Amino acid sequence: MGSQKQAFILLSVLSFFNFLLLSGADDVYYEFILQETEFTKLCSTKTVLTVNGSFPGPEIRARRDDTVYVNVHNQGRFAVSIVWEGIRDSINGVNELIQPGRNFTYEIELDDEIGTLWWHARSAWAKATVYGAFVILPAAGEEYPFPAPTSDHAIILGEWFRQELTESVVPGQPDAYAINGHLGESYGCNDTSYQLQVDYQGLYLLRLINAVANETMVFAIAQHSLTIVGQNASYAQRSFSNSLTLAPGQTVDVLLSASQNVGQYYITARSSSSGRLNTTGILYYTTSTGF
Template sequence: MGSEKQGFIWLSGLLFLNIFVLSTADVHYYEFSLQESPFTKLCSTKIILTLNGSFPGPEIRVRRGDTVFVNVHNQGNHAVSLKWEGVKGSIDGSNELIQPGRNFTYKIELKDEIGTLRWHATSAWAAATVHGAFVILPVATEDYPFPAPTSDQTIILGEWFREELTEANQTITPGSADAYTINGHPGETYGCSNDTTFEMQVDYEGLYLVGVINAVANETMVFDIENHRLTIVGQNGTYTNRSFTNSLTLAPGQVIDVLLLPNQNVGHYYITARSSSGTHITNGILRYTTTTTSF
């Protein structure tokens, strides 16, 4: 009898939570444009397929239970479709190609997804440059199941190819990339003085929620921040029990949400991403903007 009562209470609470989320849900509209854009990395320039002219693509940022309309205009030269990883409901048209000169509107109805997800082009050659973050925050009146962060940051681990990527490259083979990137920046390790380096600025003892996405097609990536421990709080669109680690190992397509507490001496520390096969390594910088003084 006791277990039946507990089950009834749990179901009642879940029903109330779903009704509460639906009553506070918002509707968001995004306009995406697939287009060919010139980018210079590794001391050479090439044309890549982008969304809204950026690499990585634009971030979608909503709250749990919201509905999202994404209107995609294909101004590129090839038919492309987008995939919304981690979204639990079905999305009409997600398997249909958007032909050049046409557009399609995706309707995404979120349920209990929370944290960081990702979107990307379905074909391997297009996904190398057409991808981005899908950040789902708690409802405005809802608490995090961990200490509330003072700020958040998305980090996307990507790859860069010197060669032109077209429909002929339907598969991206492991180790074939010429560089890895952090939010589109190759960093300091590839010998080109014009390459840029990702930088994340933090305040001493601020608390940062960081969503780390492995957008590298066929490589497991290892991610760490020099002298800083990470607290894992979520994976692939759901919050999890907290665990502590010095580095993250992310399978292709995996997303991990972590808490970062900057509590080291003022200065800068390297953010490092490398493939588990050891093919390439890239870095960024974690830079303190403020600190405290002990007496």
């Protein structure tokens, strides 16, 4: 009897530690370098503020319940602060400006957020180029409440201005829209197009973010239906649509089933209020359907 009790206690202890291993949260660290970077778009070159030299900035990835530390070094000319959209817990120092030549570490404690959020500079002039995706994956041992995707991709809808933006220049109407920093072929300046590679019969989780400041954007992929599974870092009841309308700052997670004939299909993003400007990308299949 005693040996059975000991075995039960041992099994309980092992199960407890196994639970801790499966559900344990981690500390995740990122280094952000704010710096001036030259880009050539719309047939001209200008200097913009970036993070780590990229536009959009780097993607943050963590799991539910993790704590994320982001050390921001400001090597630009003006003071900047970063906004962490949709994080439910308060973040120390979020309203403080990081002066040129200084750094600040944000500590972001994740709770029940799941899916896609984003971060960006607070000032309107810097927000035009300083932003990126914040992807929150299920905790260890958790699964998605929908079929597991082949892979996932953040797709950020942004804007581009011909003029150089500084703290003394307030952005007006954009001169172009962008998909992950690519303006596409719509503007006649040989700007590159965003390309999304898929395999036939693959299932892809697309993390859509509208980083355009003052415009509702319409997103679509020709001949493909999208299944909505999440919005603003929460799971959503599944629904289906051929196009999506995203308010400024909104994030939507969708499943894309790559079930069309092999070929290339336009990805489009346009303002809902004006047909004057739009941008295009390309979805292309890499394997044959046998047709």
